[in-house]
Amino acid sequence: MQEEGHAVCLPEDIDTDVVIAGRYLRTKDRSIWESHVFEDLDPGIAPRLKGAVIVAGKNFGCGSSREQAAIAIREAGVVAVIAPSFARIFFRNAINIGLPLIEADITCNESSTVKFNLAQGWVELSGKRHKFRPLSPRMQEILAAGGLVEYWRKHR
């Protein structure tokens, strides 16, 4: 299935403390995570994330295992995150909560349209198509189910 969104460019080594700060974790209220996402990086970013594809530098999501980081990004309306590499716990968390990740090294143009196809393994930005290695079959299954909770509701 082809999907698309507008590009929001972020730097490399984004840590999960910056995605959602510890001071907002003392709750189960997801709207709090959504409204404070990336606050310490750019306090005005949240409204721009609706329907966005984040195109970031390497090592996205490093640091703390907090799953709220992936949830906050998804709740803010982000369609997918593209980066040359992801920290491994963030990678699992994102797939587990149904946020698509794409491992690809592409040059970001703010606000331009990014198209991608997860199953076919390509992403298109500013008229240039890049190939990427698709996720493992298990991860694609989890993502297709909408996350690991839904996956286990089906397979239990």
Added chain:
Amino acid sequence: MSTLSERILNAPAGEYVDRKVDRAYAHDGTGVLALEAWKCMGASRLANATEFSIMFDHIAPANNTTTATLQRELREFATGSFMNFSDIGCGICHQLMSEGVVLPGEIVIGADSHSVTLGAFGAFATGVGATDMAAIWLTGETWLRVPESIGIHLEGRFTGASEAKDLALAFVGELGMDGATYQALEFVGEGAKDLSIDERLVLANLSVEAGAKAGLFYADDVTIRYLRERGHTVKPQLPEQCAYIKDLEFDLSDIVPLVAVPHRVDTVKPVDDLAGLPLNQVFVGTCTNGRYSDLARFARIVKGNKVAVRTIVVPASAAVLTQAIRTGVLADIVEAGCTLGTPGCGPCLGYHMGVLGEEEVCLSTANRNFKNRMGVGGEIYLSSVATAAASALEGEITAPEVV
């Protein structure tokens, strides 16, 4: 010939495997979300054959009604489902698992990034998020990609005031924050054999700051002795000739006291370069440097003097605290003008206590100095215990002397 990760996971690097988890644990930070995922999965019974634990260490004790209510729910779940439950004040989850619980060869999964700490025992220990933990509660299994390994070859012994933390900062500095992403570190060589379990725990703990999936030591005489004192008989793990995808070599006698400067753990400088930097707070503790040997070393340096800056000391566990009380280490620390926190993570993650004010500077023995982590506008420098002690006495970053 195989790496230790390949041996424990019983498959070659690069392969995806489903493996039974020997021990799985979560804390009050990740456990709340894991419980929510567990309920949404419609699950009711825990998997057999895996030992499950929940420890309250992140916000311990609870700071407000919201936290207390979330903790009440998780506490009821843990005790009601017969998990091992450690309430506030018992200590940091990784520390509790290191006090005679985790054994060589086990697969240990913690819902916390610093679960890699337990690799010190020759276990394959790694961190996951909340939903992965809920799935492990349900199935007792998880999927893993068998990592390639980087060899960290150690020789010699520490000299002067250098300690394991300085070596840890050195390898994170050399590898970079993502230098080992998806990979495991193996600490090998004659220099590794001389390290105590406490020192191994420090090195394994910092593995994840280079992005590593695990950081492993081979179980040897030191491991066997440590676990025997805690009631376990284990066998050594003998290293095989194996191919590392990368090799780093360190002579411990070359390691000098280091400091990681804001806001990256891999931006590391000799403490001498930062000498004189004024501090507002010193923090000694965490799953990196809150053990009894750390508190004892800190006490040796500050004993008989007064700290010149507010200094918070948080023992990693109740066992550490008890030992520090019995030996008089705690009295030395308090008489030097330091204050104490409940055994647990303390101010490290900026959730509930010991946070920094705007433009305040903290020297911490923890493992992360990310922007705003300990409070908005605060700056965190990371160092060894000896550097923290010398700096606390001066109120500014100070190179430690040999004690």
